[in-house]
Amino acid sequence: MDTAAGLQAVQPPPDPAASSLSAQPPVGYSHRLTPTPAGWARLARWCVWVEPAAASGAIAPAAAASLESRWQQAVNAALASWAEELVIVRVTDPAQAQVLVRRQRPPLRELGGRLRASHGRASLQVLEVQRAGRWRLEPRVEVLISPGQRQLAIQATALHELGHAFGLWGHSDDPADALAAVPGRQPVVALTARDRDTLRWLQAQPSRFGQPLPAPAAAPVPVQP
Ligand SMILES: [Zn+2]
Numbered sequence: 001m002d003t004a005a006g007l008q009a010v011q012p013p014p015d016p017a018a019s020s021l022s023a024q025p026p027v028g029y030s031h032r033l034t035p036t037p038a039g040w041a042r043l044a045r046w047c048v049w050v051e052p053a054a055a056s057g058a059i060a061p062a063a064a065a066s067l068e069s070r071w072q073q074a075v076n077a078a079l080a081s082w083a084e085e086l087v088i089v090r091v092t093d094p095a096q097a098q099v100l101v102r103r104q105r106p107p108l109r110e111l112g113g114r115l116r117a118s119h120g121r122a123s124l125q126v127l128e129v130q131r132a133g134r135w136r137l138e139p140r141v142e143v144l145i146s147p148g149q150r151q152l153a154i155q156a157t158a159l160h161e162l163g164h165a166f167g168l169w170g171h172s173d174d175p176a177d178a179l180a181a182v183p184g185r186q187p188v189v190a191l192t193a194r195d196r197d198t199l200r201w202l203q204a205q206p207s208r209f210g211q212p213l214p215a216p217a218a219a220p221v222p223v224q225p
Pocket of ligand 1: 160164170171
C-alpha cells in the first residue's frame with residue numbers, strides 16, 4: 001500500500017500570459033506553460049486510473065449503459081493519442097496512479113465574479129509518495145470529464161485535460177491545438193505538431209519528479225513553493 005504526505009493543492013493557471021525574453025524562438029507553446037511549485041511535472045512513465053463503468057445490474061437501463069460506454073470509448077481514444085508520445089500504464093488501483101480520470105461534471109467555478117460551467121477540469125497536487133520503500137516526489141492529477149456531451153466532444157475534452165495532467169500546465173493560443181485556450185468550432189481529437197513539440201520540450205526539462213527524495217522516509221517534508 002502506498003502512502004502519501006506533503007499535500008499541496010495547485011490550480012492550473014486559467015490563462016497564463018506569454019512571457020519570453022529569450023532570443024530563441026519558443027518550442028511550440030512551451031513559453032505559455034507554468035511549472036508547478038516543485039518544478040516541471042514530467043515523468044518517464046505515467047500510471048493512469050480511469051473510473052470503471054458501474055456494475056451493470058439487471059435494472060440498469062440500456063441508455064445509461066450506452067452513455068457509460070460512450071464516455072469510456074472517448075477517454076480511451078484520448079489516452080491512446082497521448083500514448084503515442086508517452087509511456088502510459090493503465091492501473092486498476094487508484095493508489096498506484098498519478099492521474100485519476102473520473103466520470104463527473106466539474107462543479108461550477110467562480111471566475112471574474114461569474115459562475116462558470118465546464119465539461120472538464122484537471123487539478124494538481126504535488127505529493128511525496130512512498131513506492132517500493134523510497135519516498136518520491138510525484139504529481140497527482142484528478143481529471144473530471146463530464147459524460148454529458150457528444151462522444152467527439154468528450155474525446156476533445158479528455159485530450160485537453162489529459163494534456164494538463166501530463167504536465168502541460170498552460171494553454172496554446174492556436175485553436176487547432178489540443179491545449180487551445182479557446183477551442184475552435186470543431187472538436188480537436190488528435191494532437192497537432194505543436195502539441196507534440198511542446199510535450200517533447202517538457203519531457204526534456206530537468207525535473208525532480210519521480211526521483212527518490214534524500215529526506216528520510218520517517219519525516220516527509222511538505223513541498224515548498
Ligand atoms: Zn485547459
